[in-house]
Amino acid sequence: MTSTRLAGPQAKIARAIVHIESLRRLEKEFWEKTSSRYEFFEEFDEELDSRCLKVRLQGRIDDEFYLIAGEAIYQLRSALDQTAIEMARRTTPAPSLKGIYFPSGKTKDDYEKNISTRLKGVDAKLQQAVKTLAVFNGGNTALYSVFPLANIDKHMTLLAVGQLGHISHASDMHIVGDEVALYVGGKGDLGRGIVFFVLGAEGVVHNPGTLKLAGKIVLGEAGDYDGRPLIELLEEMASATRSAIRRMRSAMSAGGF
Numbered sequence: 001m002t003s004t005r006l007a008g009p010q011a012k013i014a015r016a017i018v019h020i021e022s023l024r025r026l027e028k029e030f031w032e033k034t035s036s037r038y039e040f041f042e043e044f045d046e047e048l049d050s051r052c053l054k055v056r057l058q059g060r061i062d063d064e065f066y067l068i069a070g071e072a073i074y075q076l077r078s079a080l081d082q083t084a085i086e087m088a089r090r091t092t093p094a095p096s097l098k099g100i101y102f103p104s105g106k107t108k109d110d111y112e113k114n115i116s117t118r119l120k121g122v123d124a125k126l127q128q129a130v131k132t133l134a135v136f137n138g139g140n141t142a143l144y145s146v147f148p149l150a151n152i153d154k155h156m157t158l159l160a161v162g163q164l165g166h167i168s169h170a171s172d173m174h175i176v177g178d179e180v181a182l183y184v185g186g187k188g189d190l191g192r193g194i195v196f197f198v199l200g201a202e203g204v205v206h207n208p209g210t211l212k213l214a215g216k217i218v219l220g221e222a223g224d225y226d227g228r229p230l231i232e233l234l235e236e237m238a239s240a241t242r243s244a245i246r247r248m249r250s251a252m253s254a255g256g257f
Helices: 007-034 063-089 108-118 124-131 141-156 230-254
Strands: 038-045 050-057 160-171 174-176 194-198 204-207 210-220
Touching: 007 063, 007 210, 007 230, 038 194, 050 160, 050 210, 063 141, 063 230, 108 124, 124 230, 141 230, 160 194, 210 230
Parallel strands: none
Antiparallel strands: 038 050, 050 194, 160 210, 174 204
């Protein structure tokens, strides 16, 4: 019996994990460099219906971050497609490899239709094993995420990322006024600015103090994935991809392929 190690897909997952670790290092370096690089500005906040003192991060995410994120996702998608090709090669008689891809779908119905078309000619037992993976939105969401995010990076633009964070430390501020209030909120977009003080109509900023900012790199302009911490999502995707390929390897071994 032919070995079912699926060495190629396994190597691609390992490469994706190397990329994720590189992103973790770059994210750590980014916050170390930029946590104290910020600017204050006043702006009327519609939600709070008040003048506010806001703070935004001045650091810029290096282009390398975008590229490495895209490469990690590419490796995961490629690992799945190589697994589909290997299932086709081990089917007797072997179907044409043209048009063979690992299936996914926006819905369960789409997914099951795509199994038939993208694994056309692949042994029915292996198609059934793929069906159990539930690679659709609302099913195995971590594994499904590989497909739309790979398409964004491949066909539309580099993955957009931003900074979601909060004020981790503040000291030595001097802001006066009857309506002034320190605003303690959740995480926000540090690139656009987050509220530090609600100033009201007459609040005056004498010294906004010294801050430190903290946060995570998150996805932007990515539909349902906007605001998701990038590295955490990539780790979930890599784990789901590894699990899926192991299950396909077991299915091929059990079926004598």
